[in-house]
Amino acid sequence: MHITVIGVGHVGLVSAAAFAKWGHQVVGYDDDASKIARMQAGEAWFYEPGLDELMAEGVEAARLSFTGDPDEALAEAEVVFVCVGTPPLPGGGPNLSYVEAVGRSVVEHARRDLLLVEKSTVPANTGKRLEQVIDREAERLGTAHRIEVASNPEFLKEGAAVQDTLHPDRVVYGTSSDWSRDLLRQVYAPLVAEDELPVVETDVPTAELIKHASNAFLATRISFINAVSQICDRVGADVRVVAEGMGHDVRIGHRFLQAGLGYGGSCFPKDVDAFAHLASQVGYDFGLLDEVREINVGQRRAVLDKLEGELWHLSGKTIAVLGAAFKPGTDDLRESPAVHLANDLADAGADVRVHDPVALGNLAEEQPHLGQAMTVEEALADAHAVVVATDWPEYVDITPEMYRDRLAYPIVIDARNIHDPEKMLAAGLHYYAMGRQSIIR
Numbered sequence: 272m273h274i275t276v277i278g279v280g281h282v283g284l285v286s287a288a289a290f291a292k293w294g295h296q297v298v299g300y301d302d303d304a305s306k307i308a309r310m311q312a313g314e315a316w317f318y319e320p321g322l323d324e325l326m327a328e329g330v331e332a333a334r335l336s337f338t339g340d341p342d343e344a345l346a347e348a349e350v351v352f353v354c355v356g357t358p359p360l361p362g363g364g365p366n367l368s369y370v371e372a373v374g375r376s377v378v379e380h381a382r383r384d385l386l387l388v389e390k391s392t393v394p395a396n397t398g399k400r401l402e403q404v405i406d407r408e409a410e411r412l413g414t415a416h417r418i419e420v421a422s423n424p425e426f427l428k429e430g431a432a433v434q435d436t437l438h439p440d441r442v443v444y445g446t447s448s449d450w451s452r453d454l455l456r457q458v459y460a461p462l463v464a465e466d467e468l469p470v471v472e473t474d475v476p477t478a479e480l481i482k483h484a485s486n487a488f489l490a491t492r493i494s495f496i497n498a499v500s501q502i503c504d505r506v507g508a509d510v511r512v513v514a515e516g517m518g519h520d521v522r523i524g525h526r527f528l529q530a531g532l533g534y535g536g537s538c539f540p541k542d543v544d545a546f547a548h549l550a551s552q553v554g555y556d557f558g559l560l561d562e563v564r565e566i567n568v569g570q571r572r573a574v575l576d577k578l579e580g581e582l583w584h585l586s587g588k589t590i591a592v593l594g595a596a597f598k599p600g601t602d603d604l605r606e607s608p609a610v611h612l613a614n615d616l617a618d619a620g621a622d623v624r625v626h627d628p629v630a631l632g633n634l635a636e637e638q639p640h641l642g643q644a645m646t647v648e649e650a651l652a653d654a655h656a657v658v659v660a661t662d663w664p665e666y667v668d669i670t671p672e673m674y675r676d677r678l679a680y681p682i683v684i685d686a687r688n689i690h691d692p693e694k695m696l697a698a699g700l701h702y703y704a705m706g707r708q709s710i711i712r
């Protein structure tokens with residue numbers, strides 16, 4: 272099939288490369304010329320394991336190309352995926368103006384009947400608004416091509432985006448006619464045949480809602496276990512064992528029950544806000560989601576409390592922060608709890624030294640006021656305390672002796688619960704974790 276992907280961010284670029292792998296003829300379009308130039312040279316513009324190889328495979332097979340020219344992008348398109356950003360607006364809802372602009376542009380540049388598929392995360396009923404835009408624009412321009420709207424949400428995680436896209440848990444699409452459903456069946460036929468995947472075929476608003484409900488539910492799980500971690504600290508229990516014990520119940524399961532500094536990234540914070548916003552727009556008070564947000568911010572507050580408990584005033588103290596990315600395996604800093612914490616510390620007057628294995632370049636660009644350390648050793652040297660803020664595997668190997676010998680005061684706040692508390696305590700460190708007070712006592 273001839274597929275065009277509009278917007279080559281994390282979702283768009285990985286999806287484009289995957290469609291090409293499944294045998295489709297794919298064009299990636301973006302209006303950012305510098306991104307297109309890098310991808311035409313065969314290089315992804317962001318870090319994602321396995322993506323360069325997947326892109327190279329598509330380009331070598333002449334099934335994947337990139338362009339910044341909308342006419343060229345849509346010349347042969349049968350199915351067009353909308354993967355542009357939907358950044359949050361100050362009021363909590365997402366900014367859908369880029370999605371709308373794609374709707375208008377597709378009417379102008381379409382050369383045949385086509386299906387426009389929302390892959391960007393959008394609130395329920397965005398499809399209806401898009402149809403309106405398309406109809407109006409078609410009338411204005413006097414074009415006669417059939418353009419229908421469908422929803423096909425993407426569930427990939429950053430850092431595992433290639434794996435998640437090539438081997439998803441399920442495929443979901445919402446359509447409004449047999450014609451558009453059959454087109455999406457053809458797009459996913461190679462994947463579904465190979466993996467015998469569950470496929471959810473539904474209407475457009477239901478598909479849109481599945482995405483928001485999934486992300487809001489996962490964020491709720493994380494906030495739930497983080498709230499439990501607060502209770503664990505107060506009653507002297509170990510949240511990791513509580514989560515393990517809960518997870519053996521197959522109805523609960525083990526994943527996304529890791530307590531720590533809370534969730535971040537480009538999806539969970541934005542989608543929780545957008546879902547709450549949609550709920551209030553349609554007259555439902557989804558107060559649970561407000562709590563989910565509060566608990567998430569509260570985890571940072573808990574780290575500051577632990578630091579102040581040890582150091583009294585943070586002003587003038589040097590604090591090492593290990594990790595800047597919102598999770599391991601990515602250089603993405605969007606809504607990173609580690610970056611928020613570093614800023615909270617800086618606001619409290621601390622001299623912050625941030626280390627990250629891959630995200631320091633982005634940190635220098637986006638948060639130039641924060642101090643940086645090129646190595647863990649440099650971050651720890653004579654610092655008054657250290658906070659482990661991102662659970663990078665390389666930090667697991669830091670020994671209690673490394674902390675003790677380098678820090679000015681032996682204070683370690685393990686905000687991602689990566690260390691063995693017994694070893695840390697045996698070495699004489701003032702060690703704190705999140706919800707593991709039973710061991711620390």
Ligand code: UDX
Nearest residue numbers: 425426427428429527528529533534535536538597598
């Ligand atoms: C998420 C969804 O998982 C994915 O399905 C969706 O398409 C996009 O949003 P992503 O933002 O890439 O993916 O990261 P994810 O691995 O889900 O982690 C999100 C945040 O939650 C990270 O900050 C992570 O550290 C945190 N997290 C995750 C926890 O604090 N505890 C957990 O148990 C799991």
